[in-house]
Structures are given as structure tokens and as C-alpha cells.
Amino acid sequence: MSTTRDTEENEEAVTHVAMFDLDGTLVDSPRAIVETFAAAFEALGESPREEADVRATIGLPLEQAFAKLLGAPQDDPVVADGVARYQEAFRTVILPRARSLVFPGVAEGLAELRRHGVTLTVATSKFHRSADALLAAAGLREQFAVLIGADDVAHPKPHPESGLRILEQLGARPEDAVMVGDTTHDLKMAHSAGTGSIAVTYGVHGRAELLSAGPSHVAETFPEVVAYILGMLPGSGLVDGLLDDRTYHIEFNGHLTNHVKHAVVALAGLGVAPERIRDYHDNYIRMTPYGCAVESARPAGRTIDDDNWLEFVGKRQDWAAYCEFFDRRERELGMPELLRRYLPQLLPGWAGALQHATIHLGWALAAGHRWMAIEGISYLAFSYVSCHPERSVPAAAQEAETPKDSLLRIARHWEANQPQLGAQVENLVGETSADIHPELRRSGLQYRIARMLGEGHPLIHDAPGWIEGQDPAASWDELAYAVTLLYLAEPGDFLLLHLITALHAMRAISDALPAEERPGVVKAYWTGILGVLFSRGHFSTPGKLTALDGLFDTATDDLSDPRWTREWDWHIARAVEEEEEHNPKLVHVMRELWHRTGGRSIYRVAAGQFTATPELPPTFEQPPTD
Secondary structure: OOOOOOOHHHHHHOOOEEEEOOEOOOEOOHHHHHHHHHHHHHHHOOOOOOHHHHHOOEOEOHHHHHHHHHOOOOOOHHHHHHHHHHHHHHHHHOHHHHHHHEOOOHHHHHHHHHHOOOEEEEEOOOOHHHHHHHHHHHOOHHHOOEEEOHHHOOOOOOOOHHHHHHHHHHOOOHHHEEEEEOOHHHHHHHHHHOOEEEEEOOOOOOHHHHHOOOOOEEEOOHHHHHHHHHOOOOOOOHHHHHHHOOOEOOEEOOOEEOOHHHHHHHHHHOOOOHHHHHHHHHHHHHOOOOOOOOOEOOOOOOOOOOOOHHHHOOOOOOHHHHHHHHHHHHHHHOHHHHHHHHHHHHHHHOOHHHHHHHHHHHHHHHHOOHHHHHHHHHHHHHHOOOOOHHHOEEOHHHOOOOHHHHHHHHHHHHHHHHHHHHHHHHHHHHOOOOOOOHHHHHHOHHHHHHHHHHHOOHHHHEEOOHHHHOOHHHHHHHHHHHHHHHHHHOOOOHHHHHHHHHHHHHHHHHHHOOHHHHHHHHHHHHHHHHHHHHHOOOOOOHHHHHHHHHHHOOOEOOOOOHHHHHHHHHHHHHHHHOOOOHHHHHHHHHHHHHHHOOOEHHHHHHHOOOOOOOOOOHHHHOOOOO
């Protein structure tokens, strides 16, 4: 459902449409339908069918349902007789009970949607006359502008004709509509018609079956349906609704992170239209750039509390239980105290999960979204791999350095010692460590990082003076420049891009903590990025880094120059079209840095250096070890 328009005049002309299935979505008729089928079969002289078999046909037109249950062709006279017997029983069994069958919140929710200007319609597999009678008996008919029954179309659901007929009658666009239903027939119709879709779990099909059809959203109750639809209207909280969604697990295919909420924050920060953000989100949910679908949420398997929460840190167990724990504690303490109390123990593990837990938390804090922040701190606990900042020792010889100086010093050391250092890293990662979760061995990349972080190196733990000796805000600005130099030295490098988006997150986390904790966040970031860089077995050459620094050290754009506005528009337009969601994140962070620093040219140039989704290594042929 569209949420913005270029002008107020155009927006007023938009028709926002909500299409609803009837049985199992608005009215709890499935239980009465079973009784009605039983009455019809009795009238036919047939034995009643199993309840499960009858329920499996709900959502199909009656002819298809009877043909399936009778094992006869649809044009067999017995099928027509069965339909007639059903319709007679329908009038005596279901209609008198219709008002009591309306699901909780439906009547109030439909009225609320109409108050907000949503045009309500019904697309049902019932015959038009039966659907009209049921809605009238339930006291709901007046809420709906259009009703399309199975006999109103040549091809009922899951064919898109029902949905397309509704759009045609209203002069509405698919992107301005959403279908709500309790079966995969409804969701497949919506997908084929090009509309959004909401699956409700309280009807016929279960959550797993519904998720197989790739709904835009899953709702447990009708009030959740209403909230989601209202969140898609102009000026409403669509982004908040997407960030608050709890339908999916934080990882898929083992340890791959579900990044979609990061992309939502990035696209919103770039000013992308909400309906386009919704589309981007829904496309990712249907199929990630890795060619894997996201996985449905997993229930908590234990209770985590203050007495045992550290017991499971880093064991990749029960992210949902951590969410419940931190959700509960935040309600008791408030977000600032929650972060102050728990983050100091978790931040050494910021580089775990390829830094995505940190990104999830930091970007949530930057966006001001509570639930996403709960997810992020829970993911930090779940995926914790320490970079051991406690090993850092002050390096007196490096008191006068800046982050760029420190980076160049380490690059020179690598250049002088590349064969030995590279061999040391390869020997290290070639060894198996029982201290690292076996799922990370399946990753390859994350295993290398975890192995390097655990082993360390004197260069990693020599703490330059700027870590403790200057305002953390200045350190973050200088680190951003240094890490962007690294990225431009190897443009499009997937791992280096993560260091940029993680810096954005770590800065937000630092800002959310008391002042005395902030230098510790800087130290953890520096220690962690060096471990990540060392794990690659090579380092950007100091000559290239110096040359790039010479180009960009003092280069600044005029913020008022329309050329740069146009270039940023191009970057954003490209990012929206990219399936690889790290690219919108790159543009978002680079544009923010460009504005923050008064237009430093390096950030505008780096914003256009997009990355590509890496191929999964052969180890992914092995099953996950969750």
C-alpha cells in the first residue's frame, strides 16, 4: 500500500485499498463450515469426511472443495448437488450464528480503517450471494465498498483475477493495496496481483504454511492487521511497523544475519518513499541476496534472568530468550540504564556475527527504535566473540598519532613483514579451536575473524594515545576518515564495508552511554577492526593509502552546489535498485558523514563504490550447527 506522493494534490487522489478474505479472516466460520459440510454429505447419503480433510479445502470454491472431497470431477452432477445441499445447510447452520462468529477486534478494526480513509473490500471463494448474506448477518456488510465472490470471476483464488477486479472497479493501483487472508490461496493471489499481503495465523493455515507463500507481514490478531495497514498510510509509522515486526529469526541458513531492518533504517534515512521501503523489505523477505529465504521466529526455549544471563553469552543459543530478558529489563530500568548496566560486558564482543549484532543495536539507537534495540543487544549476547580490549596496553611511542597515522604505521609494518605475517595468519586459521562455535567454522570468514581475535597480536593491542587522550567524538570523525581510506584502497570490499557501517553503529552506542564509558567503546572498536583486518592475511599498502590521503585530506565539496545534490540522488536511486542491502547502508552512512564534516569529498566518492554479495563457500554444503 503506497504511503507517499510527490504532491499533496496527487496524494488526495490515491485510493488505499484493503482486501479481506472472509472465512477464517473476518469470521470464524471454519468451525461452522465443517458442520455445514457434514450436513450436506448427510443429505447426499454420504458418510461425513474427516474434519482435517474438510478444513484443508477451506479457501477453495465450493465446486473444487466438493470435487476434492468426493473424488469426482467438478462437472459431475453429484458435485453440483453437494453445492446445493451445502448452500441450504449454510442458511440454517451458519447465518443464524454469524454475529457470534466474528473474530475479536474485527468490527472495531474495520471502522478504524474506514475512519482513516481506507477503502475496504472482500475477495472470497464463497459465491457472491452467500458471502453477501454472511456479511449482512454478521453486521459487517456496510463496511465494504466492493465484494467479489467466486462466481464473479472466471478464475477464483489463488488466481489474481479477484484482486485485479477490485482494483479495476476502484481505479486503484496494486502498490496501494494489501490483501489480508488466512490461507496461502489469499497470499498467492496478492503476489500475482502485485499487492502487499498480510497473513493471519488464527484461521485455517498454520504459520509455517503461510510463511511458505512469502507474506509481507504476519499478524497474530486482527488489531495487528489494523496497526500494520495504518502504518502503511501517508504520514504514518510504516518504518516503525517494519522495525517492530517479530515474524522472523535474526539469522538464516545457520549464521547468516537477517539484515532487512538495517536496510529499512538506511532507506528511511535516505528519504526513500515508504512504499518503496516496504517493497524493498518484502523482496528481501521473499528471497535474500544469498538465494536463501529468511527463517521464521523461534520460540524461547528457556528463561534468562539476571542470575544466568552470562551463562549463555556467545553460545549462539536462544536469541528469543535473550529478547524476552532484555525486553523485560528495559521495561523495568529504561533504555539508558539497560545499556549502562549490560553493554560494558557485551561490547568486547562487538565484532561477532560479522559485526551485524552491533549494527543492529547501533542503528536501532540512531533510529530511536526500542524493539530493534532490544533485538540488537540480544544478538550481541547471542553471537558474542571477544576482541579482548582488556589486553590493550598504552603505547608511549604513539602518543602523538592520529587514527590515520596509526593505520599507516600498521600498513608499513605489514608491507615490511607480509610473508611472515601472512603465513602466521594462515597457519592460525588453519588450526581448529574448540573455543569457537562450530557454526563459525562452517562460515570460514567468521571463523578466521574469531580465531584472529582470540589469538591477538602486539600491534592489535598497542593502544595509541588518541584512544584515551582525546574527545571520543574527534576519534570517531578521524576513524571514519581512516576506515573510508581503507575502503577506497580496496573499493567494494565486502568486509571493509562492514567496518564502515559498524563504525556508524558504535558511535551511536557510544553516544548512548555515560561519558566515562565512551573511550572504552573507541578502544573496543579499534582493537576489533585490527583483528578483522589481520584475519584477511594481507593489508592495504601504505603507498596507496598515502596517495588516497593526498587526494582527499583537504578536499571539500560546496554543500550548496546542485551538482552534488544530483550525484547523491543518483547514489540513492542506484542503492534502492540493489538487492545487496549493504549498498543502501553504505550510501546512508557516507551521506551522513558528508553532511557531518561539511562536505568532505571522500565520503561522496566512496558512496558510489558498491559491493556485491559474496558467493557462499563450499562449507555451506554442510548443514548448519545451530
